[in-house]
Amino acid sequence: MRGSIMLAAALAAHPVGAAAPFEVQPLSNGDRPLAAWLPGTVRCDGAVVSPVTMRRPLTRLGWSGPTPQTASLTVSFDVDQAGRPLSIRRVSPDYGAYSEDVLPSLAASRFPAGEPRAKCQITYTQRMTAMADTPVEDLVSYSLYRPDGDLPWSGWNRIFTMNGDCADRPLPPPLVQVYPDFRKIPATPGSRDWSMVTYDQNARGRTRNVRTLYSTGNTALDAASVKAMRASRHSGGARAGCVYPYWRGPRRLEAPPSPDTMSLRPATSNCDASDDRYVTQPRLIYPDAYGKRSIEGWAIVAFDVAPWGELGNLRVLASQPTEDFGKQALQVLRSARKAPSQTGHVGCVDKIVFRMGPADEEAAAS
Structure with a gap:
């Protein structure tokens, strides 16, 4: 058979980027932990290799109940001349809870270009933390993907209450919401970029003290998000410590060449x-x-x-x-x-x- 089956994802209707309006819901059945897989040291042929960019797997919302014992997942791979990880596969175990993004995140990572490397390994360790103990940046990151539902109020409360009273109910809805032109913002291959801005607003709803609170480091997105929030207007009177997230979709990471x-x-x-x-x-x-x-x-x-x-x-x-x-x-x-x-x-x-x-x-x- 000389042909091949082409599978094209139907993504035309999805936006390139967006503001990410959040939903904050109280939990009725107790708090749920956040599950994060943390990458360890990379060794190729026994030698330690430092990545140029190591993408972390997406944070997941776990089930309520006793925190499970620490888990680990070892992955093997090669690195091509351009520094791209290839031939990525699980070594042990074959599967770990909430680990679906471990291999994709490694595929989106990069190592120093130059000489190809073989027999590389990395072990990821799972960290399960309660909302009260999870790093705030991880809470923000989860809120923009929400693979397991909305971030509970206990998580949002930690994001809000760092800076002021903007979390007081009712939450102030926007009167004029301005968005960046996301298509003019450079995208990152294989990785969504996001920028969480924080701001205060006066009695008339004009934003002040707009600045980046947390982000993935896309400076163009950070600047565009701050500019957009400065031009936005909100109801609710004077508030302090408001937050709002924007995200830019990933750029396509093309498949490596295939043999005949x-x-x-x-x-x-x-x-x-x-x-x-x-x-x-x-x-x-x-x-x-x-x-x-x-x-x-x-x-x-x-x-x-x-x-x-x-x-x-x-x-x-x-x-x-x-x-x-x-x-x-x-x-x-x-x-x-x-x-x-x-x-x-x-x-x-x-x-x-x-x-x-x-x-x-x-x-x-x-």
Whole structure:
């Protein structure tokens, strides 16, 4: 099979960036902890290597109840000449709670360019903390992604009460809300940038003392967010210590080059290399954790075809930049069927390409 299955994420309707209006909800069933995976030291061939940029996995909202014991997750990978991590895979254990973003965050990280490195490893340690003990910056970061629902009021209260009385109910709604032109702000490949501004307002709702409180370090976004808030107006009278977040979607992180599919074809294959037709098309589902970061990938998969057209003996021959694209490719092909034949086939191969789409590389997942 010379063709490949192209999977394009339908992201055209998602914004490139936005202000992030927050919802603050009291908890009815007790506080819930924040789960964070913290990257450790990187070693390649036994030598310590310092990253240029190490992206942290997204903070998650855990379940209420006893705090679990500390967990760890070890990951292996290589680094190419440009400093990009490739061939990323879990070593032990195969899975950790709330760890879906560990491999994507490493794929978005960067190491010094120059000589390629092999046999690299890093161990992530899970930190579970109550709202009262979680670093405020982590609370802010969670509030902009909200993968497990809105940040509880106990978290928002810590963000608000650092500076003043803006958290007093009712919260002051905006009269005029000004937004940055996000398309003019440079985006970061594989990583959403955000900027939390803080400000005071006078009795007429005019903003004062606008400044960046926390951010991911995108200076253009920080400056644009401060400028937008200075031009905004709010109700609610004089307040101090108000906060408001803005975010800029990630830039597409393109998949690394892939080998020719036929170069990995098993020697025992009797599959027609020119026949890439499916009578039941594969169910194309983009891996969610990578869609959030606009990270592309591919996988080359081998399989056999039963006489009645069912695919079996599926196995991943290669995938990049992480093993997750191979696992997702297997799920994609399990839903497909080939045309019936008298004897079936063995050693068929196909490439699944996971590409953000449509053509706008600045489309961002929300």
